[in-house]
Amino acid sequence: MLIFSSPAIVLRRMDFGDFDLILTLFTKSDGKITVIAKSAKKSTRRFSGILEPFSTIDAICRRSKRKGMSVLQEASLVKAHPAIRTDFRKTAYAGYWAEIVIEWSEDGHEQPSLFELLDHVLEGLDQGWMPDEVLSLLFQIRFLRFAGMHPNLTHCRVCGAELEGMPGLLAPFDLAKGSLVCEKCKSPLSRPFFLSKRLLKQLQWTSEADLDAVGRIKWTPDTEREASHFLESFIPHHLGKSFRSLKVLRQLRQ
Numbered sequence: 001m002l003i004f005s006s007p008a009i010v011l012r013r014m015d016f017g018d019f020d021l022i023l024t025l026f027t028k029s030d031g032k033i034t035v036i037a038k039s040a041k042k043s044t045r046r047f048s049g050i051l052e053p054f055s056t057i058d059a060i061c062r063r064s065k066r067k068g069m070s071v072l073q074e075a076s077l078v079k080a081h082p083a084i085r086t087d088f089r090k091t092a093y094a095g096y097w098a099e100i101v102i103e104w105s106e107d108g109h110e111q112p113s114l115f116e117l118l119d120h121v122l123e124g125l126d127q128g129w130m131p132d133e134v135l136s137l138l139f140q141i142r143f144l145r146f147a148g149m150h151p152n153l154t155h156c157r158v159c160g161a162e163l164e165g166m167p168g169l170l171a172p173f174d175l176a177k178g179s180l181v182c183e184k185c186k187s188p189l190s191r192p193f194f195l196s197k198r199l200l201k202q203l204q205w206t207s208e209a210d211l212d213a214v215g216r217i218k219w220t221p222d223t224e225r226e227a228s229h230f231l232e233s234f235i236p237h238h239l240g241k242s243f244r245s246l247k248v249l250r251q252l253r254q
């Protein structure tokens with residue numbers, strides 16, 4: 001169909017000439033798409049200030065017949081998420097999640113589970129259900145599952161030894177292999193992350209628990225920092241990209 005409508009999250013917006021906007025949308029029905037919103041800058045009536053980054057809209061779009069850009073014909077606001085845009089840290093977190101989706105997803109491929117996850121964490125970020133850092137852990141670890149890149153946090157990938165049976169409080173994790181590799185099996189040349197067993201278990205729970213139950217997992221500041229450092233290293237490594245938004249986030253944390 002040439003015309004389609006879908007809930008959509010505004011991932012990015014760019015000015016295009018004096019009147020138009022180019023938007024990267026993450027739609028429920030079609031995944032990531034780029035659309036042009038004609039006269040969106042000129043006419044305050046047409047889209048009445050709702051095409052802001054990280055807001056959720058209902059979008060009606062017209063697909064281009066050839067390979068050109070789709071056109072946003074109408075939009076209505078579903079959730080504005082105003083707190084995200086008025087708080088630098090929240091803006092930085094949302095920007096990081098949006099950048100992950102933009103970098104990883106292919107145009108026009110629907111990803112309904114990832115859409116629901118992003119919608120959920122943006123709502124949580126706006127409403128302050130749980131600390132921003134913990135929401136980011138939730139987004140990252142579940143994104144990795146949907147993307148088929150989930151780290152193996154439960155056993156050695158070589159000999160199968162379970163985390164519980166590994167000696168000490170820390171376990172070696174090979175970033176490149178995306179897995180725990182026990183002391184006996186790790187290559188002498190590798191420089192693994194040493195991750196606390198508590199962190200590994202909490203991340204696994206965060207990945208598997210019902211979304212509503214995730215808020216009950218208690219993170220100490222140290223474990224949360226360790227988990228953030230781990231995932232914010234893992235994702236850029238496995239997507240083969242450095243994230244501009246992550247640099248901003250790190251500066252804000254200093």
Ligand SMILES: [Zn+2]
Pocket residue numbers: 156157158159160161181182183184185186
């Ligand atoms: Zn092993």
